Amino acid sequence: MLKSHFQKNKIEVGCDEAGRGCLAGPVVAAAVILPKDFKHPLLNDSKQVSEKKRVQLRSVIEEHAIAYAIGIVSHLEIDELNILNASFLAMHRALDKINTKFDSILVDGNRFKQYYKTQHHCIIKGDAKYLNIAAASILAKTHRDAIMLKLDQDFPQYYWKKNKGYPTKKHRDAIREIGTNVNHRMSFKLLPDQLKLDI
Numbered sequence: 001m002l003k004s005h006f007q008k009n010k011i012e013v014g015c016d017e018a019g020r021g022c023l024a025g026p027v028v029a030a031a032v033i034l035p036k037d038f039k040h041p042l043l044n045d046s047k048q049v050s051e052k053k054r055v056q057l058r059s060v061i062e063e064h065a066i067a068y069a070i071g072i073v074s075h076l077e078i079d080e081l082n083i084l085n086a087s088f089l090a091m092h093r094a095l096d097k098i099n100t101k102f103d104s105i106l107v108d109g110n111r112f113k114q115y116y117k118t119q120h121h122c123i124i125k126g127d128a129k130y131l132n133i134a135a136a137s138i139l140a141k142t143h144r145d146a147i148m149l150k151l152d153q154d155f156p157q158y159y160w161k162k163n164k165g166y167p168t169k170k171h172r173d174a175i176r177e178i179g180t181n182v183n184h185r186m187s188f189k190l191l192p193d194q195l196k197l198d199i
Helices: 051-064 075-081 083-096 131-154 169-178
Strands: 012-018 027-033 067-073 104-108 119-123
Touching: 012 083, 012 131, 027 083, 027 131, 051 131, 067 075, 067 083, 067 131, 075 083, 104 131
Parallel strands: 012 104, 104 119
Antiparallel strands: 012 027, 027 067
């Protein structure tokens, strides 16, 4: 059972991102403040929820959240900053858009860059422990997936409709056969090292 809060009597915002391990497209973060009494039987870490249910949950979260926001950092910024700093920036951009005062930030994972003077707590696997982080993971994932579906219309040969930019065999085979495009993260290892034959 996911918890509704980390500290009592604090207004807490949950933060998570999606797309860190992708070879193409942006990294997307979400920040969510939920009502203290919010519950939903399907809400969990986005990786544990089917795509259909994630879409359903997105509507529920956006309808019932006290506040929510999305932060996006482009593939070009990722190449400039590195993916860790880009992930922090995406979360900061989401937090910048939250129009409700909050006391504390709950972040999925073990690292975070200080957001002004606001208290924060890094929680490993937090998206499977706290409702607001789980909600942020759902919003980040669904918003990023929507971006990749749009990009797939222009670049269907990379199968982003299915893989959303992650390094699947089909995605890497497409890179190997036709090369990269303007949406790929050029600072990433897009193809594994080729095996060398001893001759």
